[in-house]
Amino acid sequence: MQPPSRRTFLALGLLTLTACTADHTGPTSGTGGLRPDPDTPVRRRAIAATDALLAGYDTLPPPPSVRSADLRAEVARHRAALAEGLTASAVPSPPVTADPAAATPVPTPDGLGLAGLERRTGESRLADLDAASPALARLLASVAAADSVHAAVLGAPAAPPAPARPAASPSATPAPSATPAALTALQNALGAEHAAIYGYGVVGAHLPGDPQLADARTAHAAHQAQRDTWQRLVSALGAAPSPAAGGYRLPFPVASPADAAKLAAHLETRLTTVYADLVAAVPAPHRLTAALALRDCALRAHRWGAPDQPFPGIEDQAPTPSPTGP
Template sequence: MPSPTRRTFLALGALTGVQLLSGCTDEHEAERKQAEDTDRAVRVRAVAATDALLASYDAVIAGPGAAQADTLNDLRDDVAQHRDALAEGLPSNPPSASPAAGTTAPAASVAALAAAERQTAVARLADLDAASPALARLLASVSASDAAHAAALGDTAPLTPAAAPSASPSASASGTGTGTGTPAGSGGAATPESAKPSPYPSAGAAALQAALGAEHAAVYGYGVVGAFLAAGPQREDGRTSYAAHQARRDAWQRMLAAAGTSPAAAAPGYQLPFQVKDAATAGQLAAHIETQLTAVYADLVAAATGPLRAEAAAALRETALRAVHWGADLPALPGLPSTDGTSPGVSQSASPSA
């Protein structure tokens, strides 16, 4: 038998490389298929829960003495849009979710409907870790919308999602009520050495830096807002929102620094999207700031993983609730581009300029 030549070894080496590449490709294909199957299961559960919520709206709207019929119909339209987005890519008649994903009898009152909205908001957050980036972004947006619906219907109980622990030094806030509560990450304690995160992937770090930059601009903007609000409840709301954005800014700075990334500094100043000259335009600026932030935090949800993704979803919910509190017309899917390609809830003439 002739001895192997150098060319033979080279050919065998090339073949081995092909085999390794093929195995790697097969592994990636299996991971992609598993991710698709996971997303499909998440979507099926979410659609089933949304169908139950729509049935609750129908029951309450058809009930006797529905004094909030116009409001209920508007909120139901949002929920119908949630279903359309969640059902994307599923067959026309998707398989039913398991009973554990469960549905209850349709709500019989506005109070029960509000509680159902809150429970639905919590359920959407439970699937954040399992979902792909795009689906996680959608789930967080739907959850924020459901939380805003619950508040509009009178349910301001805290959202307590069974998700990963907060990525920030302090516990996550509820983000309910008027939406101006202290956000997660507002605690002053330093992050323990053992809890410090490793460096974020480039996409996550870039999105977190973008969120920090947006909070720098929000703090500046609320400084202007507060100067024009009359003394009393409205000024107190402005101060609370200002403090909430300072806390978020500080939390993102700590997290970036702990991960070995230099936090971006604030700009010397920011150009306002329009002139603020009285309390009315100050409120409009506050609504504009919060609406723009929904898109920033939706992007952070998609770019992040684990506890940071959960924290980004909480930030999206908080800023959506504050946007409503300041009079913004929140879209059905806050933070996601509208069908005409414009920024969420903002006219083209009022584009961000910070």
């Protein structure tokens, strides 16, 4: 990867969409009552999975170097967010903190203890994406990404598990009609990937060697593949994919390996916002593709040393300037 010769503003995020807030009251039915919120079963399943995870934190020993109380507190925040909008009677009672010495340990997959439980919980959230409203799908994707980061903190192997179902292939899946908001979000994601590819050229040029240089090359290739995915999908939806700018101005000077790692963390963190918005905007068959991109960016941001976020891509959304000419 060669250093660039021109710079414009690093365009990660571009146009941030505001996710729609779900209407939890719903229109009235023909009998004069309120229609059930279709998100309620999804929220209840997500809360049940979260309760099982909380029980795991209360009964399973964490790795010695991990502050599991901080992770558990984030999981509790996930539960509260998933319960928003439900009536009190619809929300299961929260789990009671158990005495680890007296409680029966929670079964865990893959022999990974808490790390495996976090992974399995994240997979369950992805499995419900298509059944959720756009706003809830965005939340589920964000919380699933946080679950994956928790699993990495707890010592899970670097390779993520297979998704709950195969991601939609833009070339094989019939393209549904796209709303203007969906096309805008897809073009934003494509533009952000163009910028990330450019940025990783700078990152790679300032890293002295392995293992960070290998990580940069792997990330660069992953962003090229993701760019190609969005280009195919935008074309399948009848629009012209937005081209890359001639160059991108960096958000800060990069002159050392430390600066390069900081830039990589910045690129990935900004992309989580782009992909959280994309999950809410695209038709259901393509939500999983966007959610997996969100998860992968959150994991790479963690690997590059970015502060972990309880809700990747949703909190602390940053200004989103557009690229200019070279």
